Amino acid sequence: MLRRLVIGLLSAMIGLFIVPTAATAQQQVLTWTAGNSVTQYLSAPATAVAGTATVIFDNSRAAGNTTGMPHTLTFDTTTPGYNHDVDLNITANPYDENGGYYEAEITLTPGTYRYHCVIPGHGMMVGELVVTADGGDPDPDTTAPEVAAAVTGQQDDDGDYLGSAEVAITATDAGSGVDAVEYSLDGGEFLAYDGPVAVTEIGGHTVDYRATDVAGNTAEGSVSFAIVEDADPDTTAPEVAAAVTGEQDDDGDYVGSAEVAITATDADSGVAAIEYSLDGGEYTHYHMAVVVAEVGGHTVDYRATDVAGNTAEGSVSFTIVEEAGPDPDTTAPEVGAEVAGERNDDGDYVGSVEVAITATDAGSGVDVVEYSLDGGEFLAYDGPVAVAEVGGHTVDYRATDLAGNTAEGGVSFTIVEEAGPDPDTTAPEVGAEVAGERNDDGDYVGSVEVAVTATDAGSGVDVVEYSLDGGEFVAYDGPVAVTEVGGHTVDYRATDVAGNTAEGGVSFTIVQEGEPGDCPDGRATVTIDGIDTGVANADLGDGCTINDLIDEAGDYENHGQFVRHVGDVVRPLADDGILTQREVGAILRAAARSQIGR
Known part of the structure; x- marks a missing residue:
């Protein structure tokens, strides 16, 4: 009875995405979506077939959650009468690290699963998933449910009920499960049973009842009784x-x-x-x-x-x-600087110095640290500042926390020439190595990393910089990853503390992964298996479009693998600003609804 009532209620309130029972287990993608409501999921599957399945739980802004409301998708493993062999508990909100979108693999067995949201106050977000045997009906349920009725109430010596009676109907089914329980009072229309039937009219009565399982088998029964006037009727309210x-x-x-x-x-x-x-x-x-x-x-x-x-x-x-927010941070960070280097008897620094800046903030946390050398433009601080020019210098510095509070400071010092006849006039030694998978033409497949190395036996390396494809030189802090298809040049240079500079450059070509070929899919909008998402089919800069990367004609073992492939394609495009999260959600939903891989 409960299965019929819960699924019937949810079916009336929300549109269910139902996986066809003719599908094989390997093809199943079961999608739940949630939003701003605490009383119902926006969509949920009602049926599935036994075997493995990909579960998608989408509580993203694209799916309809515009308030940041967290939800869970939890499979019940304790309530009697349900399958307890799937332990699934996903918590999602639009602002978590996945943007509220999660996937999981589960294995289903024939029977009925109960799922719900365990967050307090979300108790009405509940439903059932009915699972049939793999392939539809190799072992069909042909046995009707067991159904019975019990009449309760105060009885006289003749067994008649005084003033009123209640008829409680129970039904169980060990096969496909009970789908519906109904009753008819005194030959009237059959109605859905949702609790004990109260009868108060004086006279004889008959309650006919029946129960139908998910496979369509029906069992019937009937109970008769009489109600007589109560010499001491109930006139007291509850x-x-x-x-x-x-x-x-x-x-x-x-x-x-x-x-x-x-x-x-x-x-x-x-x-x-x-x-x-x-x-x-x-x-x-x-x-x-x-x-x-x-x-x-x-x-x-x-x-x-x-x-x-x-x-x-x-x-x-x-x-x-409203819930009170945290106290605002109105305290600026603590910021300071230390100057390090060899000093002479006058306290001046010999040859060069390094200025190390530190900043802490116990409130909202440090957001940015910056410095200015000798009144110049403030720059982002990413490590000790090396100064080698002879003369007086001032380093101003500042730190800003996440709440916008700023603290400032400054240090001044003088650098004098190093003693000795042999100043460093030799530039550093600098080079670069390009690493990555190469094809028969010597081109790099998919991506490369360019590692720059520099050494200086004199005053020591001060800074290493690089420029990609003629762009501005930036500080080198690790191998440079390049993924864009086409020809590229990385120029590099190293400067020592004495100001000597050495330069170099490397060039290479990156081609797409897989077999080379044209990218012919020029449709205006991203379309998957005939489903138009409405999202612009953007040119990705190399002649290929989003639909080319989705590759509808690819060889996929099952539908779940295709859906995961689409996710792997579009999520990086959102990270690069080519797609919005809403557009990513629209493309993923189209992939889930498609027949590709089934």
């Missing part, structure tokens, strides 16, 4: 109350959100229904704590009705305020 819980501030207001739990008891005929209304809205059936997160004043009206029709009401009011 006892009903509500409790509000959540973090409160000093004023008693709730911070961020609150939960309202309603309880009701009736010692006579028993509670038949509990309902609530939020802020004057329509009364709704109560089945779990009501989560309220909107900032402002709220009122929850509630009522409980017993089987005899007596009703009790109540109301609770409260206020929700």
Whole structure:
């Protein structure tokens, strides 16, 4: 019964992405999406086939989460009646390191899995995944469910029920699982069963009931009874109350959100229904704590009705305020500098110095450290500043934290010439090596790394710089990675502390990975298996487009491998600013909906 109710409810509220049951296990991609709601996933699969499957959990901005709301996708491994052999618990939000997009591999067995969101306040985000045997029906379920009904209530000596009775229906199915439970009162229309049926009309009654499993097998039954007038009828309303819980501030207001739990008891005929209304809205059936997160004043009206029709009401009011943010950082960093080098008897530095700058910030953290030599432009500090020019010098420095607070300072010193007849007039020795996979033509496939080395036996190497393809010279701090297809030149130079400079250069060509060939896919928008994403099919600068890299005609072992391939193609394009995260999401969803690899 629960399976039918939960899946039916979710199907009515959201559009489900359903993997066809005719698909093989290796082809399955099961996609869940989440957004700003705490009551439902935006989409979720309802059925699958046994075997391996790729799970996609998308809680990104592109999928519809515009508030940064975190969600989880958790498979239930404790509730009786469900499969417990998949341990999956993914937490995602649009601002995490994956942008809220996650993939996982799982193995499914025939039966029913229950999934839900475990974050407090998200309790209604729940559903079921029904898994059939691989291939559809090699072992079809041909056995009807087991269904029964029990009548309860106060009875007289003749076995008739006094004033009212309740009929509770139970159904189980060890095969494909129960899909629907229904009942008919006194020959009326069959209705979906969602709880004990209360009957209060005096006279004889018959409740017909039936249960249908997922495979379509149906079992039926019937129960008859009589209701007579109660000499001492129930005229007492139930006892009903509500409790509000959540973090409160000093004023008693709730911070961020609150939960309202309603309880009701009736010692006579028993509670038949509990309902609530939020802020004057329509009364709704109560089945779990009501989560309220909107900032402002709220009122929850509630009522409980017993089987005899007596009703009790109540109301609770409260206020929700925004969560307080951290105290702003208004304290500037601590910044200082030390000058190191050989000094003479007058305290001047001989030949050269190095100025090391340090900065710390206990609040928001240091964002940037900069320096200026002799009143020049401030530059980013990335290591000790070497100064070798003879004369007086001043190094001004500053540090700025993430909150924008800045601290400044400065040091002054004098450099004198080194004693001795042999000043360093020899330039450093500098060279470069190009590393990477090469093809038969000597071109590099996909990418290269250029490593620059420099040595100086005199005053020592002061700085090493490089320029890529005629661009501005920048400080060299490790091998230079080049990935763009085409011809390239890396010029390099090294300067020693005495100011002597040596230069050089290397040239090479990078070609695409795989077989060379034209890139003919010039469609205006990215289209996968006929699904137009609406995203511009951008030229990537080498004559190839996004669709060329996606390679719909490639050889993929299964659909999941194709979807992962598309992700590997488009995510770097987002890192390079060619695509937005929303466009990445649109392309991935089109890949998941396609038939490629199936």
